[in-house]
Amino acid sequence: MTSKDFIRAEAENTDRIILYREGLFWKAYERSAFAVCTQIRPFKPTKRSLKTLDGGELISIGFPSSTEERVLDGLTRLETEPDRLVLASCRPVVVAEFETWKASVPLALPRSKSKAGDDSAVSSPCMCATAPESAGAAVTCDGVPAMQEQKTLIGLPAAAAQAQPDFTLSTACVVAERVRGFDLASSTPMECMFFISDLKKMLITADGSGSIRQPSGI
Structure with a gap:
């Protein structure tokens, strides 16, 4: 998937956490990343400005797939695929709170x-x-x-x-x-x-x- 795909997948997300397997890690983007950090664990997010988004910003978090059971313990799994997981968030994702959180994260240096x-x-x-x-x-x-x-x-x-x-x-x-x-x-x-x-x-x-x-x- 591309950065634009992640943006589109998260555009209407208000109650789910979508994880993608990338190598040895599970990664969450945009609203899913916000839900992970505020509802599960306060992982350090990374925000980058991407040319593929015409300078737009994409924020993400990640954790080793080997810690999956420990990190996701107790969460309801809605979809399970080898390279993609969809879980029910613990509470609704408030868009305004997500935007404030994203704006507060500094851009990562190239x-x-x-x-x-x-x-x-x-x-x-x-x-x-x-x-x-x-x-x-x-x-x-x-x-x-x-x-x-x-x-x-x-x-x-x-x-x-x-x-x-x-x-x-x-x-x-x-x-x-x-x-x-x-x-x-x-x-x-x-x-x-x-x-x-x-x-x-x-x-x-x-x-x-x-x-x-x-x-x-x-």
Whole structure:
């Protein structure tokens, strides 16, 4: 379905919650999203201005399909399809209240897109620092040299530790810092998916010397 289809499906909705399966998530749009947030759980909504709507705005929420039973427990199911659920809302959807709610949600910033082949990434919190390659320094995390961490963690003598590539440790260090700094509570399901994809790309593009080449930003 397109954004226009979602708008049309919600135009006359006053008593239902319509969910669409998108990948590993259930998503609700417009009035259905409002009903979910005000009657079931206060998920963080995402509002975007879309070219396909001539600049019009579409608001949505989403949650992992694995939590379906817990989130939807007690709701009456009117229609059940593999990729679509229709449930009775707990109370009528008041259009004026929906419009006020939608207007109060700030527009999501468009994601920046880097040129193909550009290894620079959008800055992220708690990212480990990488020393210049010309200096031959390993990646450090929280100010502790990677080789020193490797010696401490695996118990190798300094000479033996130096002979071992620090790829695994330095990569794990960066990934751990990014996971620790990621604000899961205030992120949308799609942002979580992009974050996991970003980490996967980081692991793939890590080289054998222990330094990390950041993937292009999303």
